[in-house]
Amino acid sequence: MEEFGGSPFDRLLTKIRRRAARVAVLGQGYIGLPISLLLARSGFEVVGYDVNERLVEGLNSGIAPYPGEPDLPELLRQGLRSGRYRPTADPDDISGADAFIIAVPTPRINGGEPNLAYLLSAVETVKRSIRGDAVVIVESTVPPGTTSGIVAKSLLRELPHRVFVAHCPERAMPGRLIRELTEASRIVGGIDEESALLAKELYSSFSRGEIITTDATTSEVVKLVENTYRDVNIALANEVARICSVLGVSAREVIELANLHPRVSLLKPGIGVGGSCLTKDPLFLANASAERGYPPELIFRARKLNEDMPKVAARQIISFLEETGGVEGALVAVLGTAYKGGVGDTRES
Ligand SMILES: NC(=O)c1ccc[n+]([C@@H]2O[C@H](COP(=O)([O-])OP(=O)(O)OC[C@H]3O[C@@H](n4cnc5c(N)ncnc54)[C@H](O)[C@@H]3O)[C@@H](O)[C@H]2O)c1
Structure with missing residues (x-):
């Protein structure tokens, strides 16, 4: 034209x-x-x-x-x-x-x-x-x-x-x-x-x-590194929570106090990582690297740790129920089905 x-x-x-x-x-x-x-x-x-x-x-x-x-x-x-x-x-x-x-x-x-x-x-x-x-x-x-x-x-x-x-x-x-x-x-x-x-x-x-x-x-x-950064940092918070649990101290208090350090900014632990991106992007990156000869263990380990968290949370709930009247017949309320508050996206949640 x-x-x-x-x-x-x-x-x-x-x-x-x-x-x-x-x-x-x-x-x-x-x-x-x-x-x-x-x-x-x-x-x-x-x-x-x-x-x-x-x-x-x-x-x-x-x-x-x-x-x-x-x-x-x-x-x-x-x-x-x-x-x-x-x-x-x-x-x-x-x-x-x-x-x-x-x-x-x-x-x-x-x-x-x-x-x-x-x-x-x-x-x-x-x-x-x-x-x-x-x-x-x-x-x-x-x-x-x-x-x-x-x-x-x-x-x-x-x-x-x-x-x-x-x-x-x-x-x-x-x-x-x-x-x-x-x-x-x-x-x-x-x-x-x-x-x-x-x-x-x-x-x-x-x-x-x-x-x-x-x-x-x-x-x-x-793009993949951005979401890997977030996944690995969430995994660290979850790891701290699991360590605190076996050491008998409060993870919430430990993280709050550690974050008073001017160069420390730990995230909050949770019951897992959901959504369509954080659950796959780190693996796209890690697998591409592994295929070319360098398997990044930290990223694979972080992913596995986050994927295990729903099971860890379920086990905690079960042991709480066992201590307080038994699992049989217990009614468990789940508040929210998305992977985070305020969204309608339930993928990988
Ligand atoms: N949702 C997010 O927050 C987000 C953020 C960053 C990146 N991404 C990336 O963006 C991409 C899209 O994600 P989304 O969340 O929008 O997915 P989505 O599932 O919400 O939407 C994708 C749409 O594509 C349609 N589709 C499938 N095959 C098609 C084809 N051949 N031709 C035309 N339409 C087709 C599907 O019917 C669907 O409606 C993904 O790669 C995702 O990883 C998503």
Whole structure:
């Protein structure tokens, strides 16, 4: 088009800057839906594609899923009213988009290996939908090397157009998704510099946080390291609790007093780690390292320790019941089924 002349990079950059780029978001889950709505609010025409027809039907009727996300219902109303957000379960509707964002699940399977079937299927859909130069962004959390490996190779090998590929991990937490998606800093990793710059331009349309560009594999590792940091620190708190239990002192008091040290900041112990991310991301990182010859024992051990905590908590409850009238016929109330307060996400809880 005359209006968007220059190299493929220049053309896409101008289209993004002028909000003339058509964006397709694959996966309308916890991450894909708010990203779609934020882009639509910024002025882009956004097609939100999901294979779940019931979810799409609900979205088209203005029903916001994911209870516990306070800003989502209003954003959905705005998106539908403006006509700039269109949910669909028909892959033909994303044909010819300029930017594709993949936000599909990447769960773990036995042993912590990633199940990349959803991602690969989404990449196939993108491949069939590309009609010209385009930028493809993987938002899903993936093992190191996935974006520049299977994703980019698949897209670059078979397509005649210039395709830019980037990985942009999300740092948002359920319960405050919109706030964090718009305010947190971001890492944007490209398979080359131009890919990273195009992705950065797209996210700058709604993000007030700092956006730092790097290469795709670094950004994948950064995402996994962040959640590994949290998992290992929670494991340390749980380890302290178990030590205190056998030594007959109060873990709560020990942690409170230890945290008076200016350079100590222990977390609170708990009955386990839940949610879809912390339970798998450390394993994606550790397994990738182990496959390349360095099995990181600390990370594996921390994961195991956190995974054991529900059993430890159950054993404590059972011994309490045995001391106070017996397990038989005892009624146990569980307050809350999500992995933390105020969210409706019960995955891995
Ligand atoms: N939820 C979070 O807080 C969070 C935070 C950071 C990163 N992530 C990562 O983001 C990714 C998405 O997570 P989520 O929580 O949004 O998942 P989700 O399960 O809430 O949503 C994913 C959606 O993708 C759809 N889908 C599956 N295969 C598809 C396909 N081939 N084409 C189109 N749609 C498809 C599903 O129907 C589902 O609605 C994961 O890799 C996750 O690890 C999630």
